Amino acid sequence: MILYIFSGLLGLMALTVPVGIVLFLLGFGVDQFFTPFPLIRGLGQFVWSSSNSSTLIAIPFFVLLGEVLVRGGVAAKTYAALDRWLSWLPGGLIHANIGTATLFSATSGSSVATAATVATVAMPQAERLGYDPRLFSGAIAAGGTLGIMIPPSINLIVYGFLTESSIPQLFVAGLIPGLMLAVGFSIMTAIICLIRPELGGESRRYPFPEMLAVLVHLIPIFLLFAAIVGSIYRGWATPTEAAAVGVGMAFVIAAFSGGVNWPMLKESLYGTMRITAMIMLVVLGAAFLNFTLSSAGLGRELRAFMEGLGFTPFMTLMVIVAIYIVLGFFIETLSLMVITIPIMVPIVVGLGYDPIWFGILMIVLVEMALITPPVGLNLYVVQGARRGGNLSEVMVGAIPYAVLMLLMAFLLIAVPGLALWLPANL
Numbered sequence: 001m002i003l004y005i006f007s008g009l010l011g012l013m014a015l016t017v018p019v020g021i022v023l024f025l026l027g028f029g030v031d032q033f034f035t036p037f038p039l040i041r042g043l044g045q046f047v048w049s050s051s052n053s054s055t056l057i058a059i060p061f062f063v064l065l066g067e068v069l070v071r072g073g074v075a076a077k078t079y080a081a082l083d084r085w086l087s088w089l090p091g092g093l094i095h096a097n098i099g100t101a102t103l104f105s106a107t108s109g110s111s112v113a114t115a116a117t118v119a120t121v122a123m124p125q126a127e128r129l130g131y132d133p134r135l136f137s138g139a140i141a142a143g144g145t146l147g148i149m150i151p152p153s154i155n156l157i158v159y160g161f162l163t164e165s166s167i168p169q170l171f172v173a174g175l176i177p178g179l180m181l182a183v184g185f186s187i188m189t190a191i192i193c194l195i196r197p198e199l200g201g202e203s204r205r206y207p208f209p210e211m212l213a214v215l216v217h218l219i220p221i222f223l224l225f226a227a228i229v230g231s232i233y234r235g236w237a238t239p240t241e242a243a244a245v246g247v248g249m250a251f252v253i254a255a256f257s258g259g260v261n262w263p264m265l266k267e268s269l270y271g272t273m274r275i276t277a278m279i280m281l282v283v284l285g286a287a288f289l290n291f292t293l294s295s296a297g298l299g300r301e302l303r304a305f306m307e308g309l310g311f312t313p314f315m316t317l318m319v320i321v322a323i324y325i326v327l328g329f330f331i332e333t334l335s336l337m338v339i340t341i342p343i344m345v346p347i348v349v350g351l352g353y354d355p356i357w358f359g360i361l362m363i364v365l366v367e368m369a370l371i372t373p374p375v376g377l378n379l380y381v382v383q384g385a386r387r388g389g390n391l392s393e394v395m396v397g398a399i400p401y402a403v404l405m406l407l408m409a410f411l412l413i414a415v416p417g418l419a420l421w422l423p424a425n426l
Helices: 002-014 021-034 039-051 058-071 074-086 093-108 109-128 133-148 155-165 167-171 175-195 208-217 218-232 239-256 262-296 297-311 313-328 333-350 357-369 377-385 391-414 417-426
Strands: none
Touching: 021 039, 021 262, 021 391, 039 391, 058 074, 058 093, 058 109, 058 155, 058 218, 058 262, 074 093, 074 109, 074 208, 074 218, 074 297, 093 109, 093 133, 093 175, 093 218, 109 133, 133 155, 133 175, 133 357, 133 377, 133 391, 155 167, 155 262, 155 333, 155 357, 167 175, 167 218, 167 239, 167 357, 167 417, 175 357, 175 391, 175 417, 208 218, 218 377, 262 297, 262 333, 313 333, 313 357, 313 391, 333 357, 357 391, 357 417, 391 417
């Protein structure tokens, strides 16, 4: 059965079949060949019951929130403000890219949306000021990955839904690792630019009164983040309710920025429907595949296989990490998560590891998939925002940040408290 799943997955994806359809087809195959019960007869009821969840309603709300902020002109003002505060560091404007990506990660919940936002605003500056295109674009692609780590994260909502884990705890657990990655990206940039100053462009300093004046553009983003995450964790609102409040606040922020109009509203709603439909197809396909695999006894088969190897829990975890790294080269991030969660999470929990901690570790590993070729979505998003050059330049520029993510994964394994301390103490 394991061979069927992986060969079928890779074969269908090689034929460019949409991932959501692949998951349903694999589920049909498991039902046909590996279970004695006609599970497909309950497909309609199962899909309806899986999608009829208040938790999943948070997904279109968070997508719409990010769309409103992006199309409402908030991104440009945020970027300009962070330029004033961060461009004095070695690497100059690259730190503003990372800072803007961090802030928008705390509101959009999507890595691709974050990377697209920052790339659209920042790329013209790189060309005008003569930055090295590799490091500049690679930093944007890496910064965008924070969108699925720093709460609110759509991917963490999906993980919590599929594993029945606490979404508020997942949100809080991702905060420290996400901020550590953001700081690590800036440190990596500074080190590279100290060694090779010509890569970073000119550092710029602004008068302190001007720096203070632009802080007003950052306040709405911080308030939005505090309202969403704070209300969820304090129990004042569910993730869905907090997302709805966030959408309302986003419209107010965009209105004060002068960015609310009919074309903006139409584009935001269209983008929300398109992205939500894609996510839901993948989630429902994964839920159905999870159901058929559980009915066919894959969990027992995998546990027996792992026990037969004679590995310690730590060695088994290292094998799982290696699998995620390899699959990340070929499978898109959300697809990688929903395909592997039904298989990997029961094994990891059976080994005695915390599912909240593993969710954060998984996010770090799939973040790498966003900036590793040939399927790294953020690489293509950033390249699409450029006016020239080759995709290979973005790939090369993202390599140092991918290495940093791998180091972060090992740090999480060595110090689980990085992900578990906040959930246990707040």
